[in-house]
Amino acid sequence: QPKNDQVSLRSQFKILRNPLMQGHILLSILVFSGMFTAYTYLADILERLAGFDGTLVGWCLMGFGAVGLIGNALGGRAVDRHPLIASMVFCGFMIAGMVALVPAIHSTIGMAVWGVTQAAMFLVSHVRLMKVAPHAPAFAASLNIAGANLGIGLGAMVGGHVIDTLGLGSLGFAASGFILVSILLALWLMTAKQAVASNA
Numbered sequence: 001q002p003k004n005d006q007v008s009l010r011s012q013f014k015i016l017r018n019p020l021m022q023g024h025i026l027l028s029i030l031v032f033s034g035m036f037t038a039y040t041y042l043a044d045i046l047e048r049l050a051g052f053d054g055t056l057v058g059w060c061l062m063g064f065g066a067v068g069l070i071g072n073a074l075g076g077r078a079v080d081r082h083p084l085i086a087s088m089v090f091c092g093f094m095i096a097g098m099v100a101l102v103p104a105i106h107s108t109i110g111m112a113v114w115g116v117t118q119a120a121m122f123l124v125s126h127v128r129l130m131k132v133a134p135h136a137p138a139f140a141a142s143l144n145i146a147g148a149n150l151g152i153g154l155g156a157m158v159g160g161h162v163i164d165t166l167g168l169g170s171l172g173f174a175a176s177g178f179i180l181v182s183i184l185l186a187l188w189l190m191t192a193k194q195a196v197a198s199n200a
Contacts, residue, residue: 012136020196021140023189024132025147027182028125031091032151034178035118037159038098038171040152045168050105060111067112068119075120076127083128084186084193090124091179091186093117098172098179122148 015021038045042064046057071090078086097114104110126144133140155178162174 012133012139015133015136015139016143020189020192021129021132021143023185023192024129025143027087027185027189028129028144028147029151029154030178030182030185031087031121031125032148033155033158034091034151034175034182035094035121036152036155037162037175037178038101038155039118040156040159041163041168041171044163045101045105045171049102049168063108064111064115065119067115071116071119071121072123074116075123078120079124079127079131083124083131084190086124087121087128088183088186090117090120091183094121095176095179098175101172102169 043057043061046052046060047054052060075086075090078089093113094117097110097112097117100110101114102110125148126141129140129144130137155175158174158178159171162170166174
């Protein structure tokens with residue numbers, strides 16, 4: 001039994017050699033970097049740019065989480081049909097929400113769109129990687145978590161640098177840069193997958 005487990009573990013690690021898997025891990029890193037470039041400092045945005053007090057900021061953050069339930073439902077349906085298309089669609093809406101947040105700081109529209117898409121992307125990213133490696137879904141899920149944690153840390157660092165150099169109001173645009181690159185990478189992964197399938 002231990003020998004079988006060793007072989008199984010070795011075969012799981014082999015998926016890391018697959019360029020498509022590497023691309024999907026990078027996609028998770030980019031998506032989470034984009035999300036947390038801005039989300040890490042959302043409370044500061046609401047306090048310093050919108051002028052909300054601590055209580056109202058708390059309600060806003062709770063609302064941000066509540067609309068995430070909608071995102072989970074939408075993300076779950078979309079990722080079953082086509083994971084990469086789901087990633088691109090939700091990334092597109094996330095860019096819209098992040099860019100609209102500061103100009104429409106006293107409106108709930110930007111924050112609601114951002115909240116829905118951010119929650120959806122948590123689920124979509126997780127399932128997307130599991131679908132890439134159906135023979136090792138747990139290992140693929142762990143790779144997504146590792147990529148997400150790396151992205152969260154990178155996003156927070158980038159966000160802090162943006163605040164120091166360009167100000168809080170530029171966070172949404174900086175975050176959108178990561179998300180835009182994510183869309184381009186998802187397009188490349190779709191093309192690469194089709195090329196592999198046609199050569200098989």
